[in-house]
Amino acid sequence: MDMELSAQHKEAQKIFREFVKQNITPTAAECDRVQETPMDLIKTIADEGYLGALVPEQYGGKGMDPLSWGLLCEEVGHESASLLSLLTVHSMVIQAIVKWGTEGQKNKWLPRLATGETIGGFGLTEIKTGSDARNAKTVATLKEDYTSDEKTSSKDEGTAQFYVLNGRKRWISFGQVASLFIILGQLDEKPTAFLVERESEGFSTEAISGMMGFKSAMLAELRMDDCIIPGENMVGRPGFGFSHVIGAALDQGRFCIAWGSLGIAQGCVDACLSYTNEREQFGVSIKEHQLIQEMIADMITQTSAARMLCLNAASLKAKGDPSLIMETSMAKYFASRAAVKIAGDAVQIHGANGCSDQYPVERYFRDAKIMEIIEGSNQMQQIIISRYGYQKYQMSKMQEGKK
Ligand SMILES: Cc1cc2nc3c(=O)[nH]c(=O)nc-3n(C[C@H](O)[C@H](O)[C@H](O)COP(=O)(O)OP(=O)(O)OC[C@H]3O[C@@H](n4cnc5c(N)ncnc54)[C@H](O)[C@@H]3O)c2cc1C
Structure with a gap:
Protein backbone atom coordinates (compact mmCIF):
# COMPACT_ATOMS: atom_id res chain seq x y z
CA MET A 1 0.00 0.00 0.00
CA ASP A 2 1.33 3.41 -1.00
CA MET A 3 1.16 5.90 1.88
CA GLU A 4 1.98 8.87 -0.33
CA LEU A 5 -1.04 10.57 -1.92
CA SER A 6 -0.94 10.84 -5.70
CA ALA A 7 -0.90 14.28 -7.31
CA GLN A 8 -4.59 13.81 -8.15
CA HIS A 9 -5.50 12.99 -4.54
CA LYS A 10 -3.39 15.85 -3.21
CA GLU A 11 -5.30 18.18 -5.52
CA ALA A 12 -8.65 16.72 -4.38
CA GLN A 13 -7.60 17.16 -0.73
CA LYS A 14 -6.72 20.80 -1.41
CA ILE A 15 -10.12 21.43 -2.98
CA PHE A 16 -11.99 19.74 -0.08
CA ARG A 17 -9.94 21.66 2.49
CA GLU A 18 -10.65 24.97 0.80
CA PHE A 19 -14.36 24.18 0.52
CA VAL A 20 -14.57 23.24 4.20
CA LYS A 21 -12.58 26.31 5.28
CA GLN A 22 -14.87 28.62 3.33
CA ASN A 23 -18.23 27.01 3.98
CA ILE A 24 -18.11 24.91 7.15
CA THR A 25 -15.45 26.32 9.48
CA PRO A 26 -17.02 29.80 9.88
CA THR A 27 -20.32 28.49 11.32
CA ALA A 28 -19.40 25.10 12.86
CA ALA A 29 -19.28 26.37 16.45
CA GLU A 30 -22.47 28.42 16.09
CA CYS A 31 -24.37 25.48 14.53
CA ASP A 32 -23.26 23.40 17.51
CA ARG A 33 -24.48 26.08 19.93
CA VAL A 34 -27.93 26.47 18.35
CA GLN A 35 -28.17 22.71 17.61
CA GLU A 36 -29.10 23.25 14.02
CA THR A 37 -27.63 22.96 10.52
CA PRO A 38 -29.06 25.57 8.17
CA MET A 39 -30.67 24.17 5.02
CA ASP A 40 -28.60 26.72 3.04
CA LEU A 41 -25.43 25.00 4.18
CA ILE A 42 -26.78 21.57 3.21
CA LYS A 43 -27.65 23.05 -0.19
CA THR A 44 -24.12 24.43 -0.57
CA ILE A 45 -22.70 20.97 0.13
CA ALA A 46 -25.19 19.43 -2.30
CA ASP A 47 -24.42 22.02 -5.00
CA GLU A 48 -20.75 21.08 -4.77
CA GLY A 49 -21.79 17.52 -5.63
CA TYR A 50 -20.64 16.11 -2.30
CA LEU A 51 -23.98 14.51 -1.43
CA GLY A 52 -23.73 12.65 -4.73
CA ALA A 53 -20.08 11.73 -4.25
CA LEU A 54 -20.80 8.01 -4.04
CA VAL A 55 -23.62 7.86 -6.56
CA PRO A 56 -22.33 6.21 -9.77
CA GLU A 57 -21.91 8.63 -12.68
CA GLN A 58 -24.61 6.85 -14.72
CA TYR A 59 -27.15 8.01 -12.09
CA GLY A 60 -25.87 11.57 -11.99
CA GLY A 61 -23.33 11.33 -9.18
CA LYS A 62 -19.58 11.87 -8.99
CA GLY A 63 -18.71 8.17 -8.62
CA MET A 64 -15.90 9.25 -6.33
CA ASP A 65 -13.09 6.79 -5.60
CA PRO A 66 -12.76 5.53 -2.00
CA LEU A 67 -9.60 7.47 -1.15
CA SER A 68 -11.03 10.79 -2.36
CA TRP A 69 -14.19 10.06 -0.36
CA GLY A 70 -12.11 9.30 2.72
CA LEU A 71 -10.16 12.53 2.30
CA LEU A 72 -13.43 14.47 2.02
CA CYS A 73 -14.74 12.82 5.21
CA GLU A 74 -11.49 13.69 6.99
CA GLU A 75 -11.69 17.35 6.01
CA VAL A 76 -15.36 17.66 7.00
CA GLY A 77 -14.73 15.71 10.25
CA HIS A 78 -11.83 18.06 11.02
CA GLU A 79 -14.25 20.98 11.30
CA SER A 80 -17.70 19.52 12.03
CA ALA A 81 -18.51 15.97 13.07
CA SER A 82 -22.20 16.88 12.83
CA LEU A 83 -21.89 17.65 9.13
CA LEU A 84 -19.76 14.58 8.65
CA SER A 85 -22.75 12.62 9.95
CA LEU A 86 -24.87 14.11 7.14
CA LEU A 87 -22.41 12.72 4.59
CA THR A 88 -22.33 9.45 6.53
CA VAL A 89 -26.04 8.66 6.75
CA HIS A 90 -26.77 10.00 3.27
CA SER A 91 -24.02 7.80 1.81
CA MET A 92 -25.31 4.80 3.78
CA VAL A 93 -28.68 5.08 2.06
CA ILE A 94 -26.91 5.44 -1.30
CA GLN A 95 -24.76 2.39 -0.59
CA ALA A 96 -27.78 0.26 0.36
CA ILE A 97 -29.56 1.18 -2.88
CA VAL A 98 -26.48 0.84 -5.10
CA LYS A 99 -25.69 -2.59 -3.69
CA TRP A 100 -29.12 -4.06 -3.08
CA GLY A 101 -31.70 -1.86 -4.77
CA THR A 102 -33.74 -2.89 -7.79
CA GLU A 103 -33.15 -1.09 -11.08
CA GLY A 104 -36.42 0.75 -10.42
CA GLN A 105 -35.20 1.94 -7.00
CA LYS A 106 -31.86 3.00 -8.46
CA ASN A 107 -33.46 4.95 -11.30
CA LYS A 108 -35.94 6.60 -9.00
CA TRP A 109 -33.75 7.51 -6.01
CA LEU A 110 -30.08 7.72 -6.96
CA PRO A 111 -30.39 10.82 -9.20
CA ARG A 112 -32.32 12.62 -6.45
CA LEU A 113 -29.86 11.55 -3.75
CA ALA A 114 -27.03 12.72 -6.03
CA THR A 115 -28.34 16.27 -6.27
CA GLY A 116 -29.52 16.48 -2.66
CA GLU A 117 -33.13 16.92 -3.76
CA THR A 118 -33.62 13.87 -1.53
CA ILE A 119 -31.71 13.66 1.76
CA GLY A 239 -34.37 -12.02 5.89
CA PHE A 240 -31.54 -10.16 4.09
CA GLY A 241 -32.33 -6.80 5.62
CA PHE A 242 -29.75 -6.81 8.38
CA SER A 243 -27.05 -9.15 7.07
CA HIS A 244 -26.91 -7.69 3.56
CA VAL A 245 -28.67 -4.34 3.15
CA ILE A 246 -27.99 -2.76 6.53
CA GLY A 247 -24.64 -4.57 6.62
CA ALA A 248 -23.56 -2.84 3.39
CA ALA A 249 -24.74 0.51 4.73
CA LEU A 250 -22.93 0.05 8.06
CA ASP A 251 -19.74 -0.87 6.29
CA GLN A 252 -19.94 2.40 4.39
CA GLY A 253 -20.82 4.24 7.60
CA ARG A 254 -17.78 2.86 9.42
CA PHE A 255 -15.53 3.96 6.62
CA CYS A 256 -16.83 7.54 7.00
CA ILE A 257 -16.55 7.44 10.79
CA ALA A 258 -12.99 6.13 10.63
CA TRP A 259 -11.92 8.98 8.35
CA GLY A 260 -14.01 11.53 10.27
CA SER A 261 -12.38 10.43 13.54
CA LEU A 262 -9.04 10.92 11.86
CA GLY A 263 -10.23 14.43 10.99
CA ILE A 264 -11.03 15.15 14.64
CA ALA A 265 -7.64 13.75 15.73
CA GLN A 266 -5.82 15.88 13.15
CA GLY A 267 -7.90 18.91 14.18
CA CYS A 268 -6.75 18.43 17.78
CA VAL A 269 -3.11 18.06 16.75
CA ASP A 270 -3.30 21.24 14.65
CA ALA A 271 -4.99 23.18 17.47
CA CYS A 272 -2.41 21.99 20.03
CA LEU A 273 0.63 22.73 17.89
CA SER A 274 -0.60 26.28 17.55
CA TYR A 275 -1.68 26.73 21.17
CA THR A 276 1.47 25.29 22.77
CA ASN A 277 3.53 27.64 20.66
CA GLU A 278 1.68 30.72 21.89
CA ARG A 279 0.79 29.93 25.48
CA GLU A 280 3.54 30.75 27.98
CA GLN A 281 3.91 29.47 31.53
CA PHE A 282 6.96 29.63 33.81
CA GLY A 283 8.55 32.10 31.40
CA VAL A 284 8.58 29.81 28.35
CA SER A 285 6.04 28.63 25.81
CA ILE A 286 4.39 25.48 27.12
CA LYS A 287 5.79 23.44 24.22
CA GLU A 288 9.10 23.59 26.10
CA HIS A 289 7.69 21.51 28.95
CA GLN A 290 8.49 17.84 28.49
CA LEU A 291 5.15 16.60 29.80
CA ILE A 292 3.42 18.63 27.09
CA GLN A 293 5.86 17.23 24.52
CA GLU A 294 4.94 13.73 25.65
CA MET A 295 1.25 14.39 24.98
CA ILE A 296 2.01 15.99 21.62
CA ALA A 297 4.21 13.04 20.61
CA ASP A 298 1.47 10.54 21.50
CA MET A 299 -1.17 12.59 19.67
CA ILE A 300 0.90 12.76 16.50
CA THR A 301 1.83 9.07 16.61
CA GLN A 302 -1.74 7.90 17.19
CA THR A 303 -3.04 10.17 14.44
CA SER A 304 -0.46 8.78 12.07
CA ALA A 305 -1.39 5.19 12.98
CA ALA A 306 -5.10 5.98 12.48
CA ARG A 307 -4.26 7.48 9.09
CA MET A 308 -2.50 4.31 8.01
CA LEU A 309 -5.50 2.17 8.92
CA CYS A 310 -7.80 4.56 7.03
CA LEU A 311 -5.53 4.53 3.98
CA ASN A 312 -5.43 0.74 4.13
CA ALA A 313 -9.24 0.56 4.24
CA ALA A 314 -9.46 2.93 1.25
CA SER A 315 -6.93 0.91 -0.71
CA LEU A 316 -8.83 -2.36 -0.05
CA LYS A 317 -12.13 -0.68 -0.92
CA ALA A 318 -10.73 0.49 -4.25
CA LYS A 319 -9.65 -3.09 -5.03
CA GLY A 320 -12.93 -4.62 -3.82
CA ASP A 321 -10.90 -6.84 -1.49
CA PRO A 322 -13.16 -8.89 0.82
CA SER A 323 -10.95 -8.17 3.84
CA LEU A 324 -12.14 -4.58 3.51
CA ILE A 325 -15.00 -5.12 5.97
CA MET A 326 -12.74 -6.23 8.82
CA GLU A 327 -10.05 -3.71 8.05
CA THR A 328 -12.67 -0.94 8.03
CA SER A 329 -13.93 -2.10 11.42
CA MET A 330 -10.36 -1.91 12.71
CA ALA A 331 -9.91 1.57 11.25
CA LYS A 332 -13.18 2.76 12.84
CA TYR A 333 -12.33 1.16 16.17
CA PHE A 334 -8.78 2.48 16.34
CA ALA A 335 -9.41 5.94 14.89
CA SER A 336 -12.43 6.70 17.10
CA ARG A 337 -10.60 5.48 20.18
CA ALA A 338 -7.56 7.53 19.25
CA ALA A 339 -9.77 10.58 18.64
CA VAL A 340 -11.23 10.33 22.17
CA LYS A 341 -7.78 10.06 23.76
CA ILE A 342 -6.30 12.79 21.58
CA ALA A 343 -9.25 15.15 22.11
CA GLY A 344 -8.99 14.58 25.89
CA ASP A 345 -5.30 15.47 25.80
CA ALA A 346 -6.07 18.47 23.59
CA VAL A 347 -8.44 19.82 26.25
CA GLN A 348 -5.78 19.13 28.90
CA ILE A 349 -3.16 21.04 26.91
CA HIS A 350 -5.52 24.01 26.53
CA GLY A 351 -6.26 24.08 30.30
CA ALA A 352 -9.30 26.20 31.18
CA ASN A 353 -9.38 27.55 27.63
CA GLY A 354 -9.93 23.98 26.47
CA CYS A 355 -13.08 23.82 28.57
CA SER A 356 -14.47 26.94 26.94
CA ASP A 357 -16.45 27.17 23.73
CA GLN A 358 -14.05 29.90 22.62
CA TYR A 359 -11.70 27.10 21.55
CA PRO A 360 -12.75 24.23 19.25
CA VAL A 361 -11.16 21.41 21.25
CA GLU A 362 -14.06 21.18 23.73
CA ARG A 363 -16.41 20.49 20.79
CA TYR A 364 -13.95 17.99 19.29
CA PHE A 365 -13.86 16.26 22.67
CA ARG A 366 -17.66 15.95 22.87
CA ASP A 367 -17.94 14.83 19.24
CA ALA A 368 -15.10 12.30 19.49
CA LYS A 369 -16.97 10.37 22.18
CA ILE A 370 -19.94 9.87 19.84
CA MET A 371 -17.62 8.27 17.27
CA GLU A 372 -17.02 5.38 19.69
CA ILE A 373 -20.75 4.69 19.93
CA ILE A 374 -22.19 5.04 16.41
CA GLU A 375 -22.11 2.68 13.39
CA GLY A 376 -21.70 -0.23 15.78
CA SER A 377 -20.23 0.63 19.18
CA ASN A 378 -16.55 -0.05 19.73
CA GLN A 379 -17.45 -3.08 21.85
CA MET A 380 -19.26 -4.48 18.79
CA GLN A 381 -16.16 -3.78 16.69
CA GLN A 382 -13.99 -5.57 19.24
CA ILE A 383 -16.24 -8.63 19.09
CA ILE A 384 -16.17 -8.66 15.26
CA ILE A 385 -12.40 -8.12 15.08
CA SER A 386 -11.55 -10.81 17.64
CA ARG A 387 -13.81 -13.33 15.82
CA TYR A 388 -12.01 -12.47 12.62
CA GLY A 389 -8.66 -13.06 14.33
CA TYR A 390 -9.75 -16.55 15.47
CA GLN A 391 -11.12 -17.38 12.00
CA LYS A 392 -7.82 -16.43 10.40
CA TYR A 393 -5.94 -18.44 12.99
CA GLN A 394 -8.08 -21.55 12.37
CA MET A 395 -7.71 -21.21 8.61
CA SER A 396 -3.93 -20.96 8.87
CA LYS A 397 -3.93 -24.07 11.11
CA MET A 398 -6.03 -25.96 8.55
CA GLN A 399 -3.69 -24.92 5.74
CA GLU A 400 -0.68 -26.02 7.78
CA GLY A 401 -2.40 -29.39 8.33
CA LYS A 402 -2.85 -29.86 4.57
CA LYS A 403 0.87 -29.40 3.89
C1 LIG B 1 -25.30 11.36 18.02
C2 LIG B 1 -25.86 10.02 17.63
C3 LIG B 1 -26.33 9.84 16.33
C4 LIG B 1 -26.90 8.62 15.95
N1 LIG B 1 -27.41 8.46 14.70
C5 LIG B 1 -28.05 7.31 14.37
C6 LIG B 1 -28.66 7.15 13.08
O1 LIG B 1 -28.61 8.04 12.22
N2 LIG B 1 -29.33 5.99 12.83
C7 LIG B 1 -29.43 4.98 13.73
O2 LIG B 1 -30.05 3.97 13.42
N3 LIG B 1 -28.84 5.09 14.96
C8 LIG B 1 -28.17 6.23 15.29
N4 LIG B 1 -27.59 6.35 16.54
C9 LIG B 1 -27.69 5.26 17.49
C10 LIG B 1 -26.42 4.42 17.60
O3 LIG B 1 -26.24 3.69 16.42
C11 LIG B 1 -26.56 3.53 18.85
O4 LIG B 1 -26.46 4.39 19.96
C12 LIG B 1 -25.52 2.44 18.91
O5 LIG B 1 -25.76 1.45 17.95
C13 LIG B 1 -25.51 1.77 20.29
O6 LIG B 1 -26.79 1.38 20.67
P1 LIG B 1 -27.36 1.85 22.08
O7 LIG B 1 -27.11 3.29 22.26
O8 LIG B 1 -28.77 1.38 22.18
O9 LIG B 1 -26.50 1.09 23.16
P2 LIG B 1 -26.71 -0.40 23.68
O10 LIG B 1 -26.80 -1.35 22.55
O11 LIG B 1 -27.79 -0.43 24.69
O12 LIG B 1 -25.31 -0.67 24.40
C14 LIG B 1 -24.98 -0.08 25.64
C15 LIG B 1 -23.53 -0.45 25.96
O13 LIG B 1 -23.40 -1.87 26.05
C16 LIG B 1 -22.42 -2.32 25.13
N5 LIG B 1 -22.82 -3.63 24.62
C17 LIG B 1 -24.01 -3.96 24.03
N6 LIG B 1 -24.00 -5.25 23.69
C18 LIG B 1 -22.77 -5.75 24.05
C19 LIG B 1 -22.13 -7.03 23.94
N7 LIG B 1 -22.72 -8.06 23.33
N8 LIG B 1 -20.88 -7.15 24.42
C20 LIG B 1 -20.24 -6.12 24.98
N9 LIG B 1 -20.79 -4.88 25.12
C21 LIG B 1 -22.04 -4.70 24.65
C22 LIG B 1 -22.36 -1.26 24.03
O14 LIG B 1 -21.14 -1.25 23.35
C23 LIG B 1 -22.57 0.01 24.85
O15 LIG B 1 -21.33 0.37 25.43
C24 LIG B 1 -26.97 7.55 16.91
C25 LIG B 1 -26.46 7.74 18.20
C26 LIG B 1 -25.92 8.95 18.56
C27 LIG B 1 -25.39 9.11 19.96
Missing part, protein backbone atom coordinates in the same frame (compact mmCIF):
# COMPACT_ATOMS: atom_id res chain seq x y z
CA GLY A 120 -31.14 10.15 3.06
CA GLY A 121 -31.55 9.04 6.68
CA PHE A 122 -30.62 5.74 8.33
CA GLY A 123 -33.26 4.21 10.60
CA LEU A 124 -31.89 1.26 12.51
CA THR A 125 -31.76 1.99 16.25
CA GLU A 126 -34.87 1.75 18.40
CA ILE A 127 -35.63 2.65 21.99
CA LYS A 128 -35.11 -0.93 23.18
CA THR A 129 -32.87 -2.21 20.37
CA GLY A 130 -29.43 -0.68 19.87
CA SER A 131 -26.41 -2.94 19.37
CA ASP A 132 -28.70 -5.95 18.92
CA ALA A 133 -30.19 -4.18 15.90
CA ARG A 134 -30.95 -7.36 13.98
CA ASN A 135 -33.80 -7.84 16.46
CA ALA A 136 -35.48 -4.53 15.66
CA LYS A 137 -39.05 -4.47 16.92
CA THR A 138 -40.51 -2.46 14.04
CA VAL A 139 -43.03 -4.69 12.28
CA ALA A 140 -43.90 -4.68 8.58
CA THR A 141 -47.00 -6.39 7.27
CA LEU A 142 -47.65 -7.10 3.62
CA LYS A 143 -51.16 -6.19 2.51
CA GLU A 144 -52.92 -6.69 -0.75
CA ASP A 145 -55.79 -4.78 -2.33
CA TYR A 146 -55.30 -1.38 -0.79
CA THR A 147 -58.62 0.18 -1.60
CA SER A 148 -59.13 3.21 0.62
CA ASP A 149 -57.77 5.77 -1.88
CA GLU A 150 -55.01 6.40 -4.39
CA LYS A 151 -52.19 7.22 -1.95
CA THR A 152 -49.64 4.53 -2.73
CA SER A 153 -47.50 4.75 -5.81
CA SER A 154 -47.71 0.95 -6.14
CA LYS A 155 -51.39 1.44 -6.82
CA ASP A 156 -50.53 4.11 -9.40
CA GLU A 157 -48.31 1.57 -11.08
CA GLY A 158 -51.09 -0.98 -11.06
CA THR A 159 -49.90 -3.29 -8.29
CA ALA A 160 -52.00 -3.49 -5.19
CA GLN A 161 -49.27 -4.68 -2.85
CA PHE A 162 -48.12 -2.43 -0.05
CA TYR A 163 -46.55 -2.65 3.40
CA VAL A 164 -47.83 -1.31 6.70
CA LEU A 165 -45.04 -0.40 9.14
CA ASN A 166 -45.40 0.09 12.87
CA GLY A 167 -42.54 1.07 15.14
CA ARG A 168 -40.21 3.81 16.35
CA LYS A 169 -36.62 4.60 15.37
CA ARG A 170 -34.54 6.70 17.76
CA TRP A 171 -31.42 8.88 17.55
CA ILE A 172 -31.70 9.27 13.79
CA SER A 173 -29.11 11.75 12.48
CA PHE A 174 -30.67 14.40 10.26
CA GLY A 175 -34.03 12.74 10.93
CA GLN A 176 -35.49 16.25 11.19
CA VAL A 177 -34.76 17.00 7.53
CA ALA A 178 -34.15 13.74 5.66
CA SER A 179 -36.81 12.83 3.13
CA LEU A 180 -35.98 9.17 2.48
CA PHE A 181 -35.13 6.68 5.21
CA ILE A 182 -33.83 3.17 5.06
CA ILE A 183 -35.66 1.34 7.83
CA LEU A 184 -35.07 -2.10 9.27
CA GLY A 185 -38.19 -3.97 10.34
CA GLN A 186 -39.39 -7.54 10.74
CA LEU A 187 -41.48 -9.02 7.95
CA ASP A 188 -42.86 -12.40 9.07
CA GLU A 189 -40.16 -12.25 11.78
CA LYS A 190 -37.42 -11.87 9.16
CA PRO A 191 -35.20 -8.74 9.27
CA THR A 192 -36.11 -6.76 6.16
CA ALA A 193 -35.12 -3.32 4.88
CA PHE A 194 -37.54 -0.77 3.43
CA LEU A 195 -37.36 2.67 1.90
CA VAL A 196 -39.74 5.01 3.69
CA GLU A 197 -40.48 8.50 2.44
CA ARG A 198 -41.12 11.33 4.87
CA GLU A 199 -44.39 12.00 3.07
CA SER A 200 -45.69 8.47 3.67
CA GLU A 201 -49.07 8.21 5.34
CA GLY A 202 -48.63 7.40 9.06
CA PHE A 203 -45.02 8.69 9.23
CA SER A 204 -43.94 11.47 11.56
CA THR A 205 -40.79 12.69 13.34
CA GLU A 206 -40.03 14.36 16.63
CA ALA A 207 -36.83 16.38 17.08
CA ILE A 208 -34.29 15.28 19.71
CA SER A 209 -32.07 17.92 21.31
CA GLY A 210 -29.67 18.06 24.25
CA MET A 211 -27.08 15.59 22.94
CA MET A 212 -23.52 15.79 24.27
CA GLY A 213 -21.97 15.86 20.79
CA PHE A 214 -23.14 15.94 17.16
CA LYS A 215 -25.27 18.80 18.40
CA SER A 216 -26.15 20.16 14.99
CA ALA A 217 -26.90 16.72 13.51
CA MET A 218 -30.63 17.40 13.87
CA LEU A 219 -31.49 14.08 15.45
CA ALA A 220 -35.06 12.85 15.49
CA GLU A 221 -37.25 9.99 16.55
CA LEU A 222 -39.07 8.45 13.59
CA ARG A 223 -42.60 7.25 14.20
CA MET A 224 -44.41 4.81 11.99
CA ASP A 225 -48.03 4.37 12.99
CA ASP A 226 -49.75 2.20 10.38
CA CYS A 227 -47.31 3.80 7.95
CA ILE A 228 -48.11 2.83 4.38
CA ILE A 229 -45.36 2.33 1.80
CA PRO A 230 -45.53 0.90 -1.71
CA GLY A 231 -44.76 -2.77 -2.32
CA GLU A 232 -41.74 -1.88 -4.44
CA ASN A 233 -40.03 -0.16 -1.47
CA MET A 234 -38.60 -3.33 0.04
CA VAL A 235 -34.80 -3.40 -0.46
CA GLY A 236 -33.24 -6.83 -1.02
CA ARG A 237 -35.18 -9.83 0.19
CA PRO A 238 -36.97 -10.71 3.45
